[in-house]
Amino acid sequence: MTLMEPVGAPQYQKFLPADHAVQYLDTAGELTESEARYPRPSDDRLVEMYRNMFLGRRFDQQATALTKQGRLAVYPSARGQDACQIAGAMCLRPTDWMFPTYRDSMALMARGIDQVELLGMLAGEWHCGYDPARYRSAPQCTPLATQLLHAAGVAYGENRKGRDTIALAFCGDGATSEGDFHEALNFAGVFKAPVIFLVQNNGFAISVPIAKQSAAPSLAHKGVGYGIGSEQVDGNDPVAMLAVMDEAARFVRAGNGPVIVEAQTYRIDAHTNADDPTRYRDAGEVEKWLGRDPLARLEKYLREKGLFDDDAAAALAAEAEASASALREGMNAERPADPTDLFRYVFAEPTPQLREQQAQVEAELAAESEEH
Amino acid sequence: MPTITMAQALNTALRDALTADENVVVFGEDVGALGGVFRVTDGLTSDFGEDRCFDTPLAESGIVGFAVGMAMAGFRPVVEMQFDAFAYPAFEQIVSHVAKIRNRTKGALSVPIVIRVPFAGGIGGVEHHCDSSEAYYAQTPGLKVVAPSTVSDAYTLLREAIDDPDPVIFLEPKRLYFSRADVELGAGPPIGKAAVRRQGRDATIVAYGPSASVALETAEAAAAEGRDLEVIDLRSIVPFDDETVMASVRKTGRCIVVQEAQGFAGVGAEVAARVQERCFHYLHAPVLRVSGFDIPYPPPKLERFHLPSVDRVLDSVERLQWNDTADTRWAVPV
Ligand SMILES: Cc1ncc(C[n+]2csc(CCOP(=O)(O)OP(=O)(O)O)c2C)c(N)n1
Numbered sequence: 068m069t070l071m072e073p074v075g076a077p078q079y080q081k082f083l084p085a086d087h088a089v090q091y092l093d094t095a096g097e098l099t100e101s102e103a104r105y106p107r108p109s110d111d112r113l114v115e116m117y118r119n120m121f122l123g124r125r126f127d128q129q130a131t132a133l134t135k136q137g138r139l140a141v142y143p144s145a146r147g148q149d150a151c152q153i154a155g156a157m158c159l160r161p162t163d164w165m166f167p168t169y170r171d172s173m174a175l176m177a178r179g180i181d182q183v184e185l186l187g188m189l190a191g192e193w194h195c196g197y198d199p200a201r202y203r204s205a206p207q208c209t210p211l212a213t214q215l216l217h218a219a220g221v222a223y224g225e226n227r228k229g230r231d232t233i234a235l236a237f238c239g240d241g242a243t244s245e246g247d248f249h250e251a252l253n254f255a256g257v258f259k260a261p262v263i264f265l266v267q268n269n270g271f272a273i274s275v276p277i278a279k280q281s282a283a284p285s286l287a288h289k290g291v292g293y294g295i296g297s298e299q300v301d302g303n304d305p306v307a308m309l310a311v312m313d314e315a316a317r318f319v320r321a322g323n324g325p326v327i328v329e330a331q332t333y334r335i336d337a338h339t340n341a342d343d344p345t346r347y348r349d350a351g352e353v354e355k356w357l358g359r360d361p362l363a364r365l366e367k368y369l370r371e372k373g374l375f376d377d378d379a380a381a382a383l384a385a386e387a388e389a390s391a392s393a394l395r396e397g398m399n400a401e402r403p404a405d406p407t408d409l410f411r412y413v414f415a416e417p418t419p420q421l422r423e424q425q426a427q428v429e430a431e432l433a434a435e436s437e438e439h
Numbered sequence: 440m441p442t443i444t445m446a447q448a449l450n451t452a453l454r455d456a457l458t459a460d461e462n463v464v465v466f467g468e469d470v471g472a473l474g475g476v477f478r479v480t481d482g483l484t485s486d487f488g489e490d491r492c493f494d495t496p497l498a499e500s501g502i503v504g505f506a507v508g509m510a511m512a513g514f515r516p517v518v519e520m521q522f523d524a525f526a527y528p529a530f531e532q533i534v535s536h537v538a539k540i541r542n543r544t545k546g547a548l549s550v551p552i553v554i555r556v557p558f559a560g561g562i563g564g565v566e567h568h569c570d571s572s573e574a575y576y577a578q579t580p581g582l583k584v585v586a587p588s589t590v591s592d593a594y595t596l597l598r599e600a601i602d603d604p605d606p607v608i609f610l611e612p613k614r615l616y617f618s619r620a621d622v623e624l625g626a627g628p629p630i631g632k633a634a635v636r637r638q639g640r641d642a643t644i645v646a647y648g649p650s651a652s653v654a655l656e657t658a659e660a661a662a663a664e665g666r667d668l669e670v671i672d673l674r675s676i677v678p679f680d681d682e683t684v685m686a687s688v689r690k691t692g693r694c695i696v697v698q699e700a701q702g703f704a705g706v707g708a709e710v711a712a713r714v715q716e717r718c719f720h721y722l723h724a725p726v727l728r729v730s731g732f733d734i735p736y737p738p739p740k741l742e743r744f745h746l747p748s749v750d751r752v753l754d755s756v757e758r759l760q761w762n763d764t765a766d767t768r769w770a771v772p773v
Contacts, residue, residue, distance in 0.1 A: 140563055140739050169565075191739030194566045209567045210525060211497065244496035246528060274473035275494045347472040406744040413734050420703065424732045428744055431751075 082296030082318055084287040088331050089298065091306035094359045096367030105314040107306060112157070114374055116309050117365050118383060119153040123173035124362060125387035126182060129394050130172065130189070134340045138398045140191040143170045147303070147335035150361035151267045153177050154308035155235055158263075158316040164221050165204040166214040166236035170267075174237065178204055182390070183397035192404055211242040215251035215264060219325070222255070222262040233261040233319050241272020243286050252293040255325035263315045264327040267302060269334035274347040287329035295325045302332030303356075305365040333359075406432065442619040445593045449479045449555075449611065451624055452597035453517065457487050460515060463601060465492040467502055467519030467555075476521060477557060477616050499529035503554065507536050510550035517601055523558040524567035530575075537606045538581030553600045553607050558586070559649045559699050561614040561746055563739040569613075570736055571700030573648075576608040577676050577709070584676040585630055586610040588651035590620035592634075592674055595627030603630065612649035633680035635687065639669035642693035642759055645684055645710055647673035650697040650747060657697075657752040666756060676706055684710070685717045692723040693759045697747055702730030724760035 091107060093099050108116070127146050134142040145152055148170070156177035159165060167175055175185050180197045187196015188207055195206035208214035218236035225232035242248055243266060255262050266286050270277055283289060290297025296318060300311045308330060315326045333356035337344045369375035410417050410425040417425065443451075456463045465483055467475075471494040474481030483492035495502050499520060506516035520526035526533070533554065541549045560569030576584045583605055587593040593611070600607035607630070628634060636651065637658050646654035651672040658668040669687050673680065688694045694714050696707035711726040729747045737745050 140565055188565060188738070191563060191565065193738050194735075209565065210527070241497035244498045244501070246498060246500050272468075272497045273476070274469045274471070275497065279494055280496050341476075343473075346474070404738075404740040406741055409732065409734050409737050409741055409744060418733075420733055424734075 082298055082315070082323070082326055083291070084285060084297050084299045084329075086284075087299075088285075088301045088329075089307045089311055090301040090304050091310065092304045092364050092368055094303075094364065096364040096371075098368075105310045108309045108313060110372065110374055112309060112313075113306060113365065114369060116150075116153055116157060116305055117362070117369055117375065119157065119177045120149045120305065120362055120365065121383050122387050122390060123149055123153055123176055125391050126176050126394065127173060129391040130186060131336070131340070133186075133395070133398050139186060139189045141339050141341060142172075142189050143339045144334075144336035145170050145173050147356060147360070148267050148269055148330075148332050149173060150305040150308040150365075151265065151302045151330040151332055154305070154312040155237060155265050157309060158312035159233070159235055161203065162230075163203060163232055163316075164218065164225070164234040165202075166218040166234065167204060167207050168211075168214070168237050168239065168242075169207050169209050170239070171207065171237045175202075175204055175207070178202055180204065182394045186394075186398065190398065192402065193408070212238055212245035212247040212251070214238075215242075216247055216254065218262050218264075219251050219255040219258070219260045222319075222325075223258045223260040226261055231261075231320055233263065233316060235263045235265060235316075237265050237267060239272060240266060240268040240270070240277050240280055240286060241275065242266075243289065244272075244280055249293075252290065252295060252325070252327065256293040256295040259322070259324040261319040261322070262325045263312070263319055264325065265312070266327065266329045267332055268329055269302075269332050271334060271338070271348070273338045273342065274344075276347075285329055287327060290327040295327060296323065297327045297329075299329040299331060302330030303359045303361045303364065305361050306368065308361075442621045443590060443624075444617050444619050445587070445590045445611070446477055446479050446616045448590045448594040448622075448624060449597055450481055450483075452594045452601075453480065453483060454486070456517070456598060456601045457483065457491055460601075462513060463491070463515045463517060464509065465517045465519070466495050466506075468495065468497055468521050470494060470519050475519060477611075477613070479555070479611075479616075480519065499526055500532050503529040503532040503537060503552075506552045506554075507532065507540070507550050510552050511548060515551050515553075515601060517553040517555065520554060520556045522564075522568045523556055523570040523572050526554070526556050526572065529554075533576070533582070533608075534579045538579045541605070542581060549604060550606055551604050553597070553603075553609050555597075555609045555611060557613045557616075558610040559612050559614065560736055560742055561649060561699075563742070564613075566736065566738065569742070571698070571731070573608075573610055573676055574700060574705045577706055581606070582677065583607040583630060584610065585674060586612065586648035586676065587674065588612065588615065588646075588648055588672050589622075590618065591622045591624065591627055592672075594624040596630060596674065599630045610648060614649055615652075628674070630675045631678040631680060633674055633683040634672045635669065635683065636672050637668065637670040639667040639691065641667045641691055642695065642756060643669045643671060643684075643687040643691045644695050644697060644752065645671045645673065646697040647676060647706070648699070650699050653747060653749060653752060654697050656749045657756070660749055660753060661756055668756070673710075679709075679713070681713060681717065684714065688714050688718045689721045692721050694718075694722070694726045695729060695752065695755050695759070696726065697729045697752055699731050699746060701733045702728055703733045705730060724758075727755045727758060729755050
């Protein structure tokens, strides 16, 4: 109870976390008994969801393999978080904005970005390989939680311009401890920015488990203190993920202010290929989560409803293989980097000093090629 | 031969400090079970307990601000910032509080905190993992700023930093973490002292951190061409060892500063200005700088163009006005 009644109807109370995560399918892929809080997505959308997840998973595997071959500097896998990533991408319109982190490559892929361009950053070619304006997808963000404020700002700005654009920002459980996370929720709440904060709680921030990260009952509950809508969802249940994200998009687009959604999921692979998870978690835990695989869950459901069969599976597998081999080919092709680019994009117009420095590199290159 | 890496030397320094003083505490992101992403805190939690080395929530401002409070309660916190660019959320705490508390309170309070920052590039890291941020810290009065370049210094400087009554920004060159040496840990000059790494007659190269080895390699290459270069490793940027640097430049009459950070308004500019002010009449040539370009740290595939190379330093050596004639003497090098 507060002393003052809130001004106007407290809209966020329509989107408040229950004491358990939203779930439609249990871990075996059977419909749960629990009451559905949000409309179930249509069959077509669920079939589309499965297709995106399947292609995303194959992409993730391929990128992981390319890292082992030294083609990528680093790759943070999203395996296990497939449903979160794809539901995130699917709840948006092409005109909406997405703010991904380094781990959200599957979501970017589902956004229609060319896979080779998408991996440009992780391949060490440039800091962002795709055109963010064209895909309305910000560069993959590495400093944690900083992108959340950008999402709030763009959502507010677009809204001020009279457009019904929304923004979706991803972050992890660890990032919710950063100051910027709290500032973003607060700004978005105060300015009623149509933004969805999708927290993928995958259990760990590198080595630190969620229990050492936060003492809150759930990360979704953090919305309450900022007066914004909040919900927690089984992040390995594709039906629940899509249902909640679709509803969240409708909610924020309708002018109710921001929403925070906590997807409870698990990072199956290491933090990145440079990490050694055996130092901080046991194999039994991974095993348990492998039994909650989002792809298997949705596939079982679709097959039981007659929406998916062996023929469809074979066709999809072939499509995924073709896509992976195109990615391999693309990444194996020589894409020489141009050192003069170093100076081209620091300012709109290079300063005199940058021109001098560019000339120095050009002279060095010329001398080098003369030697050879 | 029993060799030890820089990361192991730092680990030993932390162990010895934890053993020597029960007020020493180590905390930060992933410093516990994982032992830090560079394994500098490896085994500290299991050997000294969670009270002495612990993981914090993921919040740099929180880590440094918490350290300020713990220092006020009598602890000596040694905190880890995971990478250079991820210390920026803590910048407010560092420049507004850590650096100023002694001054603001006329000495009534002090916060002897060590902030360990893996810094600089050359490791093929993706963006935000390779910044050289020393100038930001060196520009902030109240902070000591040190950067080891050898395994032995890594140990000595860290022990000194932890014992220091003032806050120290401890910059660890990432690309040297796994460099090895066969050394006895413990001996070495204190914070504030530069080291003459190579004696020479003809010119002085001043460097620090990851650039010190570039300077040494350059000196070896130059020796083959008949130039005898002296190499000074600053070790400590604040306080700055004017004495060692100036004595060397007065002897050689020529000076080049090498740094990996962008050149404009950097530490090299400060060194050049000090040399010019103090050694003007000894100089045969303007003080030159070789640095990274004035650009955001480039992606891995382009970083070799950015980092000061031995060739680039050698080119600079050639521009030190060796054929001293009246009309070229003060020409600005292009
Ligand atoms: C400001 C900042 N501090 C530290 C880091 C280093 N770092 C990169 S990822 C990571 C863990 C992030 O965990 P979480 O937010 O849970 O996301 P996840 O990687 O699990 O998806 C850390 C500490 C960083 N990128 N940015």
